[in-house]
Amino acid sequence: MSQEERAQAFVSAFRALQTEVEKVIVGHGEIIAHVLTGMFAGGHVLLEGVPGLGKTLLVKTLAEGLELSFSRIQFTPDLMPSDIVGTNIIVEDADGRKHFQFQHGPIFAHILLADEINRATPKTQSALLEGMQEGAVTVGGASRPLPAPFFVLATQNPIEMEGTYPLPEAQLDRFLFKLRVRYPAIEELNAIIDRTTRSRQVGIERVMSGPTVLGFRELVREVPIASHVRDFASTIVMATHPQWELAPDVTRRYVRYGASPRGAQALVLGAKVRALAEGRYNVSIEDIKALAAPALRHRLILNFEGEAEGVDTDILVGQVVESVEAASVERREPFLQ
């Protein structure tokens, strides 16, 4: 299969999977696209939204559309790390001899739904860290690889913060994207009512297998990116750092710590998936702009002023992108604008 055919296959598969998910999930087209983008980029996605917006349903539907194993962990304060990664138990063989046998935890699945991840203690949350970053977990001194592709979709509720354990920055940084699930519009709400209050259930077709997903992940990384587009992405990430000499005023005023290099990686990888999904073979400035908020919003740590004034990180990222773009236009000659 030629590269062009592979790219066309990716476009078809991406659209087919999106269509299958949209059979169940009403609205949230952008959220679905970003979840798929995260999956094909090889990252993990954190979904944030109030209860009842369909976050869990979205992940379950996605798992149904893929020929991949799926497990769900409902995070609670008394959940232990061994409840996630598994533990060694004593078993007796036919001869009556006892020995330890590793009992796999729910993390050993292709798609893992970590529901309400901020309700578990930091110790339990950190049990996911190694798996998310390395694709393997260490239990009893032995490293055990997780099945590939391994894709964590976590949800959290931005309200009812009492009794929760907000994810530490180190763990937030492990998520490629953080997506905000908004409340649906009235037309979408009507469609949700129509779809979910009838007796007929919608069937989801499986459109992709695990090896196919892995193949597409390889293909995505081959998408070329021009140096000026890459510079644009790295400048955006640098502009989130208040210590940077060219940082915009809004960053200096409201941000304590900016995005890490993982933010730049997430931005470029996501942009490559978006470009390919749109049938393009190169990354454009528009791809970077479209994915700046999902890739960077959870990587900015606001300072006291930002917290006290309730600054929205989405607006902040938007202003940073605008300022970087304006600065690059200003630097050019008027004929080159």
Next chain:
Amino acid sequence: MTPPAPITGLVQRVTRQIRLRRAEHAGVRGAFWGAVGAALVLVFKGPLGAASIGSAVALVAVGVLAGLAWGLLRRVDARDAAHVADRAFALDDRVATVLEWAGRPDRSPLVDALVADTLARVEALAPRRIVRRVLPREARWLPVPVLTALALSLAPPVPMPTGGLPDFLPSRGEDEREERSASTLLEERTRALAKQPLKRAMLEERDFAQRAGAGGATSPGDLTAIFKDTSLSGHRPDFNSFLKKGDERLKLLEHVDRLPDLQSDFTSTSYKMVFRKSKALTSGLRPDQITPQKLKELLEEMERLGRKGGTWGGDAAEGMEALEGGQTDKALEAMQKALDKMRAMDAAQRSGKGLRGGRERDRGARGRDAGRGGGEGYDEQDFGDADGLLPGRGRSPMPKGEATARLRATPYDVGVEGESRQGRKDGYDTNLTGRAGSMGSRLQYLGVIGQYRKQMEDAITREQVPREYHDQIKDYFQALDER
């Protein structure tokens, strides 16, 4: 692999357009400045003669040509041209990516697909001008120098100013001046200036005593009558002596230590003065908001006061060093230490003015003796020996007297007065009276409130204080600042 010809052709077309627009832009600028130069040349049409017209025309032509040449010959980066093409034809950075990636050895197989896709899109494009015309600011003002130059070329030559310097010589009399003609005057003025060059600055002491016989009758309007010092009346005004006197006064001002300390007199004590300044400097501000310049001035003043006989000079110097190193926090700490020492000395001086009782003086003397012999410092002497202050355990044979009277007798008397406050919740407002109410605590309050503010900021940023409480907390600390 090189980019296909249609793609490079598109880039070259855009490059040419950019060059043309750049040449237009620079040509207009050159025309403007050339016309300005031409107008200036034509102002001197009289002295220059007919050559001025030719020079003016040449200047305009040179300006235009230089601008055009600069615009046409300046290199246009192919990547810049590719960006322009991408934006103008909505090619989503395809052309720029192809130019960059087509020749790279590490290109991925997808680059070939990209080249083919871009080629198809470029071939479908209709050629058109995509680089917009941008006129410089000078274009708006170009008619002004051009019309000025035209007017100057048609008008008669501008008369050039002639003549010498105005006459500063003292008057010789009305009658003589009336008899002279203009030419004679000019001749004489020139001669007089040549014969009597300007007097050089003289720094000798002046004698202000009146000369005998110099106070004769004066005529109305005679300036010599104004000066009592008649020795000057016959000469030109001697400004050098005024300058010299001024210099001496300025030198006096440099010796600030010898000047009377008016500020100290006004504020009664140096400590109060410095304390007020430090309070004005630091009130309600975080260390990063304090002006280093003002802090430096304050520390310098403290150091100067320390040199006059204080123990805080070292702290002030340490603060200045920290400030020079950019460590405002340390500088503030050093300033606080110096202030504490000033306050201690101020308190000691006040105690020395008869406020300390005889027993305390004895105790102080004991403390000083002990400090010499056993290593106890000055600070310990106020607290003394604990046994001596406890009732029934004192070693002193002298009776201590009634408690209230004793309390009033000490310089450290403290009282509390208050009044009840009616409201939604009944309260009781209290104030410290006595010396303790007017010293010490106010300074610490500023320091403590700063610490609390920092802790509050940390708590809000790190510990996820619920957002609904943020405004309330901010308002509370704002209210503290206002107090």
